[in-house]
Amino acid sequence: MAVKPTTCKEAIARWEKKTGENATEAKVLELQFQWPPIEKMDGALSTLVACEKLSLSSNMIDKIVGIAGMRSLKILSLGRNYIKSLAGIETVSETLEELWISYNQIDKLKGIGVLKALRVLYMSNNVVKEWAEFNRLQECPSLRDVMFIGNPICDNQPDVETWRTQASNRLQQITKLDGIPILRDTD
16 A cells, blocks of 8 residues: 655644644744655645744655745745755745755756845755856845755866855855855955
8 A cells, every 4th residue: 555645734733733833823833754755835834824934854845836825934944855946936035034955856046036035045965057057046135145065066166166266256145155154355
């Protein structure tokens, strides 16, 4: 007998049972490591209107959906899933400040420019190869902290210093890259 994936609704119900809290009023929801794993984000997430931090990491999610009603969301953690694109993220573009999406299968950053409040992007160990994609981060004026190590674009540079120089020159707004502060010459 095949094991059916956990739905977001079931995961939320489990969380409520475990914590004794009402999910619609909670500021932080941890739905990572579900067993069986969550394979689809869905509209049940939109009921989480007070949620500021949602963790769905370490599941088997392949796309970002169902979060349009999450009008308080500041931090979205989707690390260690099977996400291939950022499509769907635009529904929380007004509030999202941190996107933790390392260890996925993202190769394009199309649409990231709508995240005007984004300060932190943890996107290590994805499959971004092109500078043209990395350059889309220039469209995020609030971005300060970027984790990008483990993407082919980093590994394709002769060394770490070349990567850091190239990346920080392209993203003048950032102050931290791969966990290390960026020192800039100030005249």
